[in-house]
Amino acid sequence: MKKVVVLGGGFAGVEAAICLKKYGFGVTLISDRDFMYIYPVSIWIPTGGINPESARLPLGKLSAVHKFDFITDEIVKIDGGANTVSGKKSSYNYDYLVIALGAGKANPEGVENTLSICGTPAESIKIKEKVDSLIKSGKGSISIGIGGNPKDPSAMRGGPAFELLFNFDYLLRKKGVRDDFELNIFSPMETPGKRLGDKAYNMLNELYENLKIKKYFGKKIKRFENGGIIFEDDSKLESDLTVFVPAGSMHKIFSVSGLPLTEAGFIKTGDDLAVEGGNNMYAIGDSANLEGPSFKGKQGHVAELMARTAAYNINEKEKGTRNYKGYKEHVHILCIMDNGKGATYIRRDSKSEKIIYLPVVGHWLKKFWGWYYKNSKLNNIPRIPGF
Ligand SMILES: Cc1cc2nc3c(=O)[nH]c(=O)nc-3n(C[C@H](O)[C@H](O)[C@H](O)COP(=O)(O)OP(=O)(O)OC[C@H]3O[C@@H](n4cnc5c(N)ncnc54)[C@H](O)[C@@H]3O)c2cc1C
Incomplete structure (x- = not known):
């Protein structure tokens, strides 16, 4: 053998x-x-x-x-x-x-001042602890960044950053403190999310607008510091918690x-x-x-x-x-983009692009997928194509 x-x-x-x-x-x-x-x-x-x-x-x-x-x-x-x-x-x-x-990860200077959801489970728990303590303190600013790899756009990862951002927004609203928090998204790319297709990209922009999320796009990241992000023009985005999703390298x-x-x-x-x-x-x-x-x-x-x-x-x-x-x-491209209370099904291939917003059921569909992925593998249940 x-x-x-x-x-x-x-x-x-x-x-x-x-x-x-x-x-x-x-x-x-x-x-x-x-x-x-x-x-x-x-x-x-x-x-x-x-x-x-x-x-x-x-x-x-x-x-x-x-x-x-x-x-x-x-x-x-x-x-x-x-x-x-x-x-x-x-x-x-x-x-x-x-x-x-x-x-590997394409990390800008000072990345140790950020936390990532692309690393270890321990790091995701640290993000939770930080968010909990900010909520307890009653106010703060949370910024989520999407990094790029100029040599290969396919290595950029926007999906989890969008999902985390919208989940934070939902959490803060549930706690009744959204107005006391600033939520920001930043990226060196001009149009992050565009590769999901025009419909999905427009939906993202509407969400930033409706949810009062400030965007900082098309600005290169010079470095991260304790308390913020320094862009190439030396402007600083103040941030109590910065979560960075680096591009692959x-x-x-x-x-x-x-x-x-x-x-x-x-x-x-x-x-x-x-x-x-x-x-x-x-x-x-x-x-x-x-x-x-x-x-x-x-x-x-x-x-x-x-x-x-x-x-x-x-x-x-x-x-x-x-x-x-x-x-x-x-x-x-296939993605179920969760926002905490629902999710958007996004599919793009060479011939078409589809987006379908699934209130409530979308969120539970993604949760079910996680349960099914794990348990079907552990119980040797044949894969359902598409899951
Ligand atoms: C937060 C997040 C959310 C995502 N959500 C989605 C989604 O909804 N849908 C989707 O399709 N994709 C999603 N992705 C992308 C998807 O998770 C990745 O594309 C996928 O994990 C790639 O699988 P992989 O096996 O190639 O690499 P990985 O999942 O990175 O696995 C690599 C493995 O190699 C091990 N390893 C690394 N170095 C060594 C070493 N030196 N020696 C031994 N072992 C080593 C690691 O421990 C790991 O087990 C998401 C990614 C992130 C980070």
Whole structure:
């Protein structure tokens, strides 16, 4: 039985490990955390909408259900020439390697003065503590920023920033203190959210207006300071709590591993997701250079699409066929953008764009998705396409 090592226990790595095991490979998943952090539902940790534990999918339990091996280790180098990866605890050999380590973060100077919802669960809990203490004090200013990676617009992540902003607005209104708070959104991009399509972009602008959220767009971030954000023109946005959603960039181990990288730091692959010039090596999810329509974005469902495509292609390669599948033509935007009391379904592909506002039910649909994602994986229930 050929041995596949999958690096990273996020959307991409988990889906790849499950699919490869189904094809009959010996699979070892290696990740630095013993749980998958389900980012789409983690947006409710800062507002107390979920218990932080429910955003964790335990990888040990998952591996027992799907019968692959799981090792907790931090990978420090990939040696494609020797078919080996090195971790802090040990080295691992493979016949096939799937790289699903996510991305690094494009962080401006002084980022330690901000908190992020793209990191660890502990950081999301810190955001909650800070918001709670501001509410207790009766007033404050909260600013949410979306970073860019000028070398690759697909690495920018607006969705969670919009969701957190609207959830904060709803929380403050529920507590009856919205008028005592200033809510701001900032980004170096002129039109963040535009890639979701014109309808969604217009909806965002209407929401900022109606909810009295101040926007600071098209201004480069010079640095973050304790108490605010300094823009390129040296103006300062005062902020008691700054939550920053950085764009993706190169994962730190890629450069020391001699992998073929784009200028933005993502691994170059073909449409079949095999690493360019690599030997039995595949890259998927946020680690890989994403190709597809101009409005493409690195998303969880795209990471899963890449995982299924790579697993299929590895199996075909092993069978000795060249019957490979590509992923690019299937890339589209799909998002349920939550605001705490409802959500907007947004879908954009090359032919059309749709937005449907779902009051109340939309919020519970997204919550149900989180529950279903976790429990269907832990109980080996076949995936419902689209979920
Ligand atoms: C707050 C938030 C909300 C989001 N909401 C949505 C949404 O609603 N819909 C959607 O489609 N997408 C959403 N996304 C995007 C989506 O979560 C990502 O695109 C997706 O997580 C990418 O999956 P991945 O497996 O490639 O990377 P990741 O999820 O980042 O997983 C990488 C894995 O590798 C592990 N790892 C990293 N470095 C090492 C190392 N050196 N050694 C070993 N292991 C390592 C990490 O612990 C992690 O398990 C959201 C993202 C965020 C941050």
